[in-house]
Amino acid sequence: MKNETETSRFVLVRCGEQRVLIPAPAVVRVLGTVTVTPIPGAAPEVLGLTEVEGEPLAVLDLARIVGDVSHFGASIPSIVEVRTTAGEEVLGLAVDEALRLVDVVSGNVSDPPSGVPASGVVVLEDEPALVLDVDRLAGEEG
Amino acid sequence: MRYLAARTAGCSWAIPLEAVDSVGRSGRDVRIRLKEGSSLCVDAIIGRFEAVPVPVGSVLGRFLPAWVDGLVLLGSKPAPVVNPGRPPEMLRCPETPAAEEEA
Numbered sequence: 540m541k542n543e544t545e546t547s548r549f550v551l552v553r554c555g556e557q558r559v560l561i562p563a564p565a566v567v568r569v570l571g572t573v574t575v576t577p578i579p580g581a582a583p584e585v586l587g588l589t590e591v592e593g594e595p596l597a598v599l600d601l602a603r604i605v606g607d608v609s610h611f612g613a614s615i616p617s618i619v620e621v622r623t624t625a626g627e628e629v630l631g632l633a634v635d636e637a638l639r640l641v642d643v644v645s646g647n648v649s650d651p652p653s654g655v656p657a658s659g660v661v662v663l664e665d666e667p668a669l670v671l672d673v674d675r676l677a678g679e680e681g
Numbered sequence: 682m683r684y685l686a687a688r689t690a691g692c693s694w695a696i697p698l699e700a701v702d703s704v705g706r707s708g709r710d711v712r713i714r715l716k717e718g719s720s721l722c723v724d725a726i727i728g729r730f731e732a733v734p735v736p737v738g739s740v741l742g743r744f745l746p747a748w749v750d751g752l753v754l755l756g757s758k759p760a761p762v763v764n765p766g767r768p769p770e771m772l773r774c775p776e777t778p779a780a781e782e783e784a
Contacts, residue, residue: 578761579692579771580746588752588759595752595759597741628738677743 543646551641551668552619552634554601555610558668559634560641560661565673567620567629569637573598574614586611586633591620598631604676605655605669623674630676643670684730684762685713686755687723690771693760695753696721698729700765712774715765722774730755734762 549560550569575587575598586598598618603609611633618631641663648659648670656675660667683698702714710722734751750764763769 576692576759578745578749579690580748580769582744585744588761590754590757590759593754595735595754597745597752599741599744623738623740628740630741674740677740 543644545645546642547645549641549643549670550619551638551663552601552617552632553636553638554605554634555607557602557605557607558638558663558666559601559605560643560668560670561619561621561632562671562673563640565621565624567622570618570620570631572614572616573618573631576613583609586615587613589618589631591631594629596620596629596631598633599676601632601634601671604632605657605671621673623676641668682732682734684732684753684755686727686730686760687711687713687721688725688727689723693727693755693758694723694772695730695732695755695760695762697750697762697765707774710774715768717765719768720774721763721768721772723772727755 548563550566552559573589575589577587584599584603586600589596600609615633617634620631622629643661648661651657651659656672657669658672659670684695685698685701687694700715702716705712711726713721732753734753736751748764748767748769749761751762
């Protein structure tokens with residue numbers, strides 16, 4: 540169990556009406572506007588594929604993943620590229636805006652809502668922010 | 682690995698070249714006959730590419746259809762790799778023989 544005073548660093552992003560904290564160690568880079576090409580038959584969470592520095596990257600709709608309404612088209616304002624710790628996968632998360640780095644004391648993290656891949660909720664400037672669990676993006680078994 | 686790049690429904694598809702038996706025409710479609718026996722119908726062949734596939738892991742795999750056997754760049758365009766053993770339904774040819782075939 541984590542020490543109540545342990546501090547972790549996150550990238551705070553805005554995705555529609557939601558604010559989401561993505562663990563900084565999982566973040567490979569933050570990209571500006573990209574265009575994606577769809578994959579027929581993929582789940583609605585998959586916006587499509589793009590190319591980043593000579594590699595194909597699958598881009599997931601973070602809004603859908605955290606239970607919000609999808610609002611992205613083929614052109615996405617920003618992508619946070621993340622690496623899972625469990626599967627060593629690299630994925631792109633579509634967001635509206637990467638806001639800033641935030642340090643969070645673990646004692647300030649409360650329980651997450653059910654049904655979303657989050658490890659907790661933090662109140663930042665009187666507004667809640669979900670703490671994303673990158674390894675559970677596909678659900679409990681992911 | 683070498684891939685045959687095809688386009689249909691506005692999307693690019695990468696088909697492992699080692700799984701391709703022949704390519705020919707079937708009406709307005711291009712018909713790709715696979716060594717395993719089935720045939721794929723696409724709008725056009727884009728070309729042949731050498732590419733290193735990026736495997737689909739357990740997280741992404743839960744969001745993608747079973748026919749996706751990795752991701753590649755065809756030139757600078759990303760594309761899913763078609764698993765020749767279970768190709769997507771939308772690429773399967775209707776049950777009519779190819780009108781003419783090229784090697």
